[in-house]
Amino acid sequence: MRILVINGPNLNFLGIREPEQYGTETYASLCERIRRRAEELGVAISFFQSNHEGALIDRIQEAYGKEDGIILNPGGYTHTSVALLDALKAVSIPTVEVHLTDPDRREPFRKISFVREACVKTIRGHGGDGYLEALEYLASSLEEKHGR
Numbered sequence: 001m002r003i004l005v006i007n008g009p010n011l012n013f014l015g016i017r018e019p020e021q022y023g024t025e026t027y028a029s030l031c032e033r034i035r036r037r038a039e040e041l042g043v044a045i046s047f048f049q050s051n052h053e054g055a056l057i058d059r060i061q062e063a064y065g066k067e068d069g070i071i072l073n074p075g076g077y078t079h080t081s082v083a084l085l086d087a088l089k090a091v092s093i094p095t096v097e098v099h100l101t102d103p104d105r106r107e108p109f110r111k112i113s114f115v116r117e118a119c120v121k122t123i124r125g126h127g128g129d130g131y132l133e134a135l136e137y138l139a140s141s142l143e144e145k146h147g148r
Contacts, residue, residue, distance in 0.1 A: 001042070001142055003135060004067045005034060007049040008056055008075030014100075022100050023127050030128045037132050041139045053077055053084070060087040069138035070095040071131060078103070078113050088118035094141065096134035099124040 007027075010017055015026035031047050038045035046067075048059045056077065063070060070093050077084055078099070088095055095118060102125030103110035116122055121137055123130040 001069075001139065001146075002044045002046070002067045003038065003069040003071060003138055004059075004063050005031070005045065005047045005071045005131065006056060006059060007047070007073045008053075008077050009051040010075055011073060012049050012051070025128050030131065033128060034131050034135060037135055041135065043135065043139050045135075053081055057083055057087045060084070060091055060093075063093055064091040067093055068142050069093060071098055071134045071138065072096070072115065072119070073098045073100070073131075074115055078115060079109055080114070082114055085114045085118050088115060094138060095119045096138055097122040097124075098130045098134050100127050100130065101125055 012027050014022060014030060015024050027049070035045055050056050050059070056074070060070070070088075072088075072095050074081065074084055074097070078097075097113065097115055097119040103113070105125070113122070120141070121134070123133050126133060
């Protein structure tokens with residue numbers, strides 16, 4: 001089972017950017033926690049982060065036929081990118097949308113998620129643990145689907 005974790009703009013600045021909002025855990029530390037949990041679950045995991053919308057779209061498209069699931073934190077593109085939505089629809093890979101904070105408890109514009117329509121689940125407001133929840137959810141649902 002292969003799962004791809006995609007992070008959008010500014011996620012590479014975890015631990016630096018607004019720690020009162022996003023916490024002090026660094027991006028590298030978060031990826032390491034996810035990697036350890038994936039090993040425990042027997043899941044092959046890979047990571048991609050970009051501040052560029054086109055690069056995120058390219059990586060989603062590259063996942064077609066190669067990845068079994070995607071964990072996606074589109075960052076600010078959550079609220080603006082129909083193109084990310086279209087890429088997710090095109091590849092039809094089960095995707096879990098993850099947000100460190102709860103966008104519904106922030107500015108009004110953050111309540112809109114264009115990508116949500118193409119996702120099987122959304123996890124928000126659980127900090128870095130939300131990624132682990134997403135990983136466990138995908139691993140479980142993909143096992144069920146493939147009868148493993």
